[in-house]
Amino acid sequence: MTTTETTAETTAETTAETTAQTTRDSHALAERAAAELADATAAEALAWTARTFGDRFIVASNMQDAVLIDLAVRAKPDVDVLFLETGYHFAETIGTRDAIALTYPDIRIVNAEAEQSVADQERELGLLNQTDPNRCCFLRKVVPLRRTLANYDAWVTGVRRADAPTRAGTPIVQWDERNGLVKVNPIAAWSDEEFSEYIAANGILENPLVSEGYLSIGCAPCTAKPLPGADPRSGRWAGLAKTECGLHG
Numbered sequence: 001m002t003t004t005e006t007t008a009e010t011t012a013e014t015t016a017e018t019t020a021q022t023t024r025d026s027h028a029l030a031e032r033a034a035a036e037l038a039d040a041t042a043a044e045a046l047a048w049t050a051r052t053f054g055d056r057f058i059v060a061s062n063m064q065d066a067v068l069i070d071l072a073v074r075a076k077p078d079v080d081v082l083f084l085e086t087g088y089h090f091a092e093t094i095g096t097r098d099a100i101a102l103t104y105p106d107i108r109i110v111n112a113e114a115e116q117s118v119a120d121q122e123r124e125l126g127l128l129n130q131t132d133p134n135r136c137c138f139l140r141k142v143v144p145l146r147r148t149l150a151n152y153d154a155w156v157t158g159v160r161r162a163d164a165p166t167r168a169g170t171p172i173v174q175w176d177e178r179n180g181l182v183k184v185n186p187i188a189a190w191s192d193e194e195f196s197e198y199i200a201a202n203g204i205l206e207n208p209l210v211s212e213g214y215l216s217i218g219c220a221p222c223t224a225k226p227l228p229g230a231d232p233r234s235g236r237w238a239g240l241a242k243t244e245c246g247l248h249g
Contacts, residue, residue, distance in 0.1 A: 023180060026153065030175035030182045037172045045172050045186035046075040049156060057154040057184075058082045058110065060145075063089075063096045064217045066205040067198055068158040069104060071186065078106040082148055082155070085111040086140040087118035088129065088219035096207040103205060112144035129221040140219075146179055154182035160190050163216075164231065 029052075037045055049057055058080040059072045072079045083097055101109050114121070121128065121139065128136035149155055155176070161168050176183035187195070199206060209217055213225040215232035226234040 026182055027175045030173055033173040033182070034171050040172055040186075042071050042186040042190070043074065045184055046072055046156070049154060049184050049186075050075040050079075053152075053154045053182075055080075056152050057156060057182075058148070058152050059156040060084075061100075061158065062217065063093045063100065064207050064210065065096075065199060066100045066103065067195065068156065068187065069100060069107065070202060070204055072156060073104050073107060077104075078108065080152075081107050081109045082145075083109055083111050084141050084144055085113045086219050087114070088140070088221055090207075090209060090217065090220045090223075092207055092209045093217060096205065099205055110148060112148040114140040114144055127221075129219065133222060149179045149181055152181060154184060155179075156184045156186060158187060159185045160195070161188055162190070162192055162195075 033048065033052075037048060040048070059068055060082045061069055063083060069079075069081055072081075081100075097109065101107065116124070116139070125135075128139070159167055159170050161170050170185050170188040172185055172188055174183050174185070190198075198204065207214075207217055214223060215226055217223055226232055
């Protein structure tokens with residue numbers, strides 16, 4: 001082995017060890033914060049996030065409303081906002097994204113896109129949203145999310161325990177094993193009533209589809225209005241056993 005090869009191998013090993021140590025430190029940080037912020041308000045959780053991570057965190061939004069963004073800019077006015085641009089969104093969702101960008105001019109919206117365009121994917125694989133929605137979500141949501149989150153140390157989501165039974169145990173702070181970073185869920189404990197009250201009290205932008213009865217908005221081909229009184233997420237992938245797109249478990 002040449003000196004150059006030995007040096008390269010040593011550098012690679014050192015980098016791997018450093019990365020592993022950083023991951024262990026971040027994991028430990030998340031565990032401590034999970035205990036310390038278990039009963040934190042949304043404002044307290046977001047203030048901790050901004051103080052701890054600075055520019056190294058991003059807020060995820062599906063552009064159903066601007067609640068999480070409105071809360072986040074109070075802690076960091078120029079926060080990065082992640083939007084998964086799947087290519088299958090309702091026009092109203094894209095319009096809401098653009099309106100939010102105008103309302104909060106200091107934020108930076110990061111549009112995470114799939115490697116293939118919708119046209120190329122459909123040409124090669126057909127209508128996956130109909131034949132294999134899990135794979136479609138993986139290609140157009142999960143992969144772009146992972147690629148984008150690799151640039152950050154933490155991400156903030158709007159997941160709430162009231163959203164669905166699968167989210168009932170959501171903590172305020174947790175270690176995201178799948179993506180390898182800290183995950184903050186500042187409004188995890190909010191009830192539907194608290195959520196609606198925040199929108200009304202603060203004049204928060206909402207996707208116009210909400211007022212039309214779409215209570216959980218995803219991609220247009222996979223989103224329907226839930227029946228009156230039904231679980232809000234029952235309109236997602238209606239008729240299938242699928243209840244999550246893979247972003248949160």
